[in-house]
Amino acid sequence: MKKTAIVLLVFVILGLILNYILGGFSFNTLTLFFQKPDRFQSLLNPYYYSILILMGINIILSVSLCLINGLTGMFTMGHAGFMAIGAYCSASVVMFLFPNSNSFVQMSMGMLAAGLGAGFFGLILSFSVLRLSGDYLGMVTLGFGEIIRIAILNIDKVGGARGMTDVPQFVNLGGVFFWSLFTVLVIKHLRDSRYGRAMIAIKENEMAATFMGISSFQVKVKSFVLSSFFAGIAGSLFAHSQGYLSTQTFSFVKSFEVIAMNVLGGLGSISGSIIGAVVLTILPEGLRKVQDFIGVDIRMLIYALSIILIMILRPQGMMGTKEWKWLSSK
Amino acid sequence: MAFLEIKKMGLSFGGLKACHDVNISLEKGILYGLIGPNGAGKSTIFNVITGIYAPTTGDVLFEGKSLVGHKPFEVACLGIGRTFQNIRLFKQMSVVENVMTSFFSVGKTNLNDTFWRNEKFSNEEAEFHQKSMELLALMGLSEHADDLAGSLPYGKQRKLEIARALGLNPKLLLLDEPAAGLNPTETSELTRLIGEIQKKRNITVLLIEHDMRLVMEICKHIFVLVQGNLLCQGNPAQVQNDPKVIEAYLGVD
Numbered sequence: 001m002k003k004t005a006i007v008l009l010v011f012v013i014l015g016l017i018l019n020y021i022l023g024g025f026s027f028n029t030l031t032l033f034f035q036k037p038d039r040f041q042s043l044l045n046p047y048y049y050s051i052l053i054l055m056g057i058n059i060i061l062s063v064s065l066c067l068i069n070g071l072t073g074m075f076t077m078g079h080a081g082f083m084a085i086g087a088y089c090s091a092s093v094v095m096f097l098f099p100n101s102n103s104f105v106q107m108s109m110g111m112l113a114a115g116l117g118a119g120f121f122g123l124i125l126s127f128s129v130l131r132l133s134g135d136y137l138g139m140v141t142l143g144f145g146e147i148i149r150i151a152i153l154n155i156d157k158v159g160g161a162r163g164m165t166d167v168p169q170f171v172n173l174g175g176v177f178f179w180s181l182f183t184v185l186v187i188k189h190l191r192d193s194r195y196g197r198a199m200i201a202i203k204e205n206e207m208a209a210t211f212m213g214i215s216s217f218q219v220k221v222k223s224f225v226l227s228s229f230f231a232g233i234a235g236s237l238f239a240h241s242q243g244y245l246s247t248q249t250f251s252f253v254k255s256f257e258v259i260a261m262n263v264l265g266g267l268g269s270i271s272g273s274i275i276g277a278v279v280l281t282i283l284p285e286g287l288r289k290v291q292d293f294i295g296v297d298i299r300m301l302i303y304a305l306s307i308i309l310i311m312i313l314r315p316q317g318m319m320g321t322k323e324w325k326w327l328s329s330k
Numbered sequence: 331m332a333f334l335e336i337k338k339m340g341l342s343f344g345g346l347k348a349c350h351d352v353n354i355s356l357e358k359g360i361l362y363g364l365i366g367p368n369g370a371g372k373s374t375i376f377n378v379i380t381g382i383y384a385p386t387t388g389d390v391l392f393e394g395k396s397l398v399g400h401k402p403f404e405v406a407c408l409g410i411g412r413t414f415q416n417i418r419l420f421k422q423m424s425v426v427e428n429v430m431t432s433f434f435s436v437g438k439t440n441l442n443d444t445f446w447r448n449e450k451f452s453n454e455e456a457e458f459h460q461k462s463m464e465l466l467a468l469m470g471l472s473e474h475a476d477d478l479a480g481s482l483p484y485g486k487q488r489k490l491e492i493a494r495a496l497g498l499n500p501k502l503l504l505l506d507e508p509a510a511g512l513n514p515t516e517t518s519e520l521t522r523l524i525g526e527i528q529k530k531r532n533i534t535v536l537l538i539e540h541d542m543r544l545v546m547e548i549c550k551h552i553f554v555l556v557q558g559n560l561l562c563q564g565n566p567a568q569v570q571n572d573p574k575v576i577e578a579y580l581g582v583d
Binding site: 001003004005185186189190193194197198200201205207208209210211212213214216222226268321 | 406411458
């Protein structure tokens with residue numbers, strides 16, 4: 001208990017230091033994690049700053065998908081749907097319910113709404129579809145993600161097809177950094193507990209797991225809900241860092257991107273999910289430089305080729321099922 | 331009242347009768363054998379007891395309560411452990427973790443304890459780990475505790491399956507062909523182990539086996555199943571000399 005508290009405290013301090021160094025903040029406010037970064041005073045070029053924020057969000061998405069996909073062994077393709085729920089819940093709560101509160105209240109309420117909203121939909125979805133498995137589960141969750149997207153597209157209150165503009169921005173790098181480390185910590189601790197063992201057992205051999213007294217339905221629901229909770233948090237961070245929401249962002253392409261991060265890093269490995277998220281965030285942006293240099297629009301071509309190459313050279317993913325030392329169970 | 335009672339149990343898949351009016355009753359603390367030619371319905375009986383199939387007719391009573399309608403994990407929690415004909419280990423997990431999974435249902439820690447790693451959590455984990463190591467020591471697998479289960483040789487995988495089933499602290503242990511694929515040395519060692527465990531823990535064991543030497547050596551009471559019907563039962567000597575059994579196995583002139 002002590003150790004976890006210390007680790008959390010270290011995360012907070014790391015986030016604050018990061019904000020102080022990179023964000024151009026001064027230590028004069030208690031709401032440092034919920035303050036819009038002043039990009040003109042930042043040491044980092046705003047472009048790099050936003051890439052780093054996106055990277056943190058992708059790490060949360062990828063590691064949370066690792067819980068469903070890698071640890072429990074369920075193939076889902078609707079992660080962007082949960083992210084969308086989180087993003088729109090958070091933005092709506094902040095803009096319609098707490099328009100004049102300070103950013104601390106706004107952010108905590110927004111994230112709470114995002115996490116609970118996404119978790120609630122995860123619960124409903126898991127209760128209705130977890131009798132399916134394999135490709136069928138993938139199909140249904142893919143459909144679910146699209147249903148969510150189309151539903152939001154038809155709600156005029158949140159902008160509909162125009163998108164949601166003027167979402168208050170107060171997410172900074174320190175905050176995102178803290179949340180991604182927090183997600184990793186939660187999922188690591190979960191993996192090394194009786195629940196984690198039950199999840200891996202279900203992935204390895206569901207029938208044998210049920211004969212060990214494990215209710216596979218219950219465990220699957222737990223992992224699904226927790227994972228969608230974090231996807232919702234990622235959505236909230238996304239909404240309040242971009243300032244603009246469009247349903248286009250949350251199409252199934254986003255879900256596939258997250259799956260690609262998982263597979264690229266190594267299915268079932270938390271470290272792998274992190275690496276996958278980092279690589280797949282940097283790669284398309286880094287290739288812009290290459291494109292500027294060559295002068296031909298082949299960015300996406302190289303992007304696709306490099307993913308194919310990695311999968312040919314290391315089909316088990318970059319980490320396989322291995323973990324970095326600080327994330328391993330021993 | 332019998333410990334486990336299968337009463338007039340019948341199971342049919344469409345027109346195929348896998349089991350027909352099977353009556354089996356087990357007393358506490360005795361090692362039973364279930365034999366019969368291939369396709370006789372032995373594994374089907376295991377599957378009915380453990381809740382994979384619901385019997386078409388009849389009933390299964392465990393300590394006086396009906397098992398029909400219970401899901402497999404509920405049956406396991408009631409104290410019925412089983413192993414499988416084709417080994418079903420969690421291959422990517424370590425040997426000790428395989429055994430630790432069986433303690434899932436007795437675990438008291440919730441997700442909150444899991445996150446904070448408080449004393450309750452670490453005590454429980456340590457307890458599970460220690461109990462698992464004891465079971466591994468019992469089966470002679472201590473030195474492999476941290477190896478991947480999938481990397482164990484075949485004979486040791488069989489033993490690990492039994493260790494894992496024992497983790498449930500079962501009152502009834504169902505072993506589905508524990509000696510299948512083992513060489514004679516391994517078989518005789520396993521025979522000794524099963525007998526020893528059964529005596530030490532005073533549990534009821536029902537085992538399916540084709541290795542007659544093993545069955546005749548350790549089983550006190552044997553059921554013979556042929557084509558879904560219970561042909562006869564009795565102690566090893568009775569069963570061995572029963573002309574009906576010889577007919578079922580070898581045929582008649």
